[in-house]
Amino acid sequence: MASTMSAAATVSESASGSMGESEAGRLDDWIPDTVIDGYQQRTLHLGSDDEGEITATFVRKNPDELTWRMRWRRWANANLHHSPAAILYVHGWNDYFYRKHASEFWEALGVAFYAVDLRKYGRSLHDGQTPGFITNLHDYFTELDALRDVIVDELGDDVRILTLAHSTGGLTASLWLANEHPHHVTALALNSPWLELQGNRFTRMMTTPVVKGFGLTGGKTVIPIPDPGFYGRVLWSDQGGEWAYQDSSPVPEERQFLSRAGWMNAIYNGQEEVTRGLGIDVPVLVCTSNRTMIQSRWDEAMREADTVLDVTAIRQNALNLGGFITIEIIDGGIHDLSMSKPEQRRHYFASVALWADRFAWSSPIDSTYVLNRAELKAALDRVAGPRGGV
Numbered sequence: 001m002a003s004t005m006s007a008a009a010t011v012s013e014s015a016s017g018s019m020g021e022s023e024a025g026r027l028d029d030w031i032p033d034t035v036i037d038g039y040q041q042r043t044l045h046l047g048s049d050d051e052g053e054i055t056a057t058f059v060r061k062n063p064d065e066l067t068w069r070m071r072w073r074r075w076a077n078a079n080l081h082h083s084p085a086a087i088l089y090v091h092g093w094n095d096y097f098y099r100k101h102a103s104e105f106w107e108a109l110g111v112a113f114y115a116v117d118l119r120k121y122g123r124s125l126h127d128g129q130t131p132g133f134i135t136n137l138h139d140y141f142t143e144l145d146a147l148r149d150v151i152v153d154e155l156g157d158d159v160r161i162l163t164l165a166h167s168t169g170g171l172t173a174s175l176w177l178a179n180e181h182p183h184h185v186t187a188l189a190l191n192s193p194w195l196e197l198q199g200n201r202f203t204r205m206m207t208t209p210v211v212k213g214f215g216l217t218g219g220k221t222v223i224p225i226p227d228p229g230f231y232g233r234v235l236w237s238d239q240g241g242e243w244a245y246q247d248s249s250p251v252p253e254e255r256q257f258l259s260r261a262g263w264m265n266a267i268y269n270g271q272e273e274v275t276r277g278l279g280i281d282v283p284v285l286v287c288t289s290n291r292t293m294i295q296s297r298w299d300e301a302m303r304e305a306d307t308v309l310d311v312t313a314i315r316q317n318a319l320n321l322g323g324f325i326t327i328e329i330i331d332g333g334i335h336d337l338s339m340s341k342p343e344q345r346r347h348y349f350a351s352v353a354l355w356a357d358r359f360a361w362s363s364p365i366d367s368t369y370v371l372n373r374a375e376l377k378a379a380l381d382r383v384a385g386p387r388g389g390v
Contacts, residue, residue, distance in 0.1 A: 056143035057123040073110025089115040092167025094257035096122020101388025135262040162360040178278035187360035196313035219262025280322030283359040289333035304332035346384040
């Protein structure tokens with residue numbers, strides 16, 4: 001089994017730049033998290049590019065902050081069920097890990113929760129960098145491989161990892177599983193993954209020349225895509241939503257995430273890979289809302305719809321992910337299903353938990369399930385409470 005340091009050291013040459021072999025691939029120790037109280041962060045150094053040093057950041061709950069019940073459930077999973085359970089979480093575009101209600105839900109069930117802030121996002125965005133910019137989604141495989149190895153090093157060789165990914169992160173995670181076949185990852189659960197452009201493949205093909213045209217003036221050329229701000233209105237408490245996470249963002253408001261030609265081309269390329277068929281060899285769960293509302297005028301019904309992506313196109317292209325695909329539709333869910341209204345939030349978390357218990361974490365020795373049903377009900381009651389129970 002490769003050690004954490006040796007896995008992290010496989011940083012691609014394209015990222016190492018002038019940083020030097022001794023620095024690229026270095027993994028710092030866990031330190032207190034700068035965003036979520038009671039959590040820890042760990043920095044992976046990935047080298048440098050024309051904008052300076054590149055890092056990714058791993059996040060977990062501080063082991064010293066685990067309750068006795070959380071500790072007991074982890075012990076029971078590892079010793080009674082022969083199968084420590086873990087989640088590797090990948091965020092979306094203009095995003096980072098802040099969803100404490102989600103990690104607390106899983107930790108209450110004895111599932112160790114780890115997240116990554118990808119390079120140039122959230123905790124990993126540095127001064128002088130273009131937020132979220134990348135030209136090849138495969139470059140993210142480096143930090144995903146490294147986090148997977150951290151999980152294995154900390155939880156043991158018997159750990160069974162569910163990769164859980166949202167939106168653009170869902171596209172990236174799908175490509176990772178298809179190309180890398182990461183060891184110890186036993187299943188993939190996708191929350192509104194950006195598997196296809198709004199419309200369908202024909203729309204993407206028709207707009208590709210436009211994206212390439214912008215690219216002729218430079219990969220970082222901004223593609224003007226209007227954002228009326230409706231999704232923020234759905235989410236944030238100061239705009240009529242439920243959540244107040246925006247108050248602790250590590251990214252200053254002036255650091256805007258803008259669609260750029262090189263990044264958009266990377267998305268198109270990734271979606272075309274999916275369309276050609278990925279052949280993912282582990283079970284895949286794809287969850288979406290039941291409807292999309294992308295329009296230029298506000299409607300209160302947007303609080304129970306995906307206002308970002310085309311859910312029909314997602315479900316259609318999801319069939320190209322692999323041979324074992326489950327599609328779950330959350331009626332009234334929003335783009336991030338984990339932040340939907342309470343009833344829909346409960347539906348989403350219950351769907352993922354029960355599916356993962358069967359297809360990601362059930363014991364390879366005796367096929368027994370990992371999650372305690374009484375504790376699952378209690379965790380669902382909490383996460384369906386105001387602001388997810390945190």
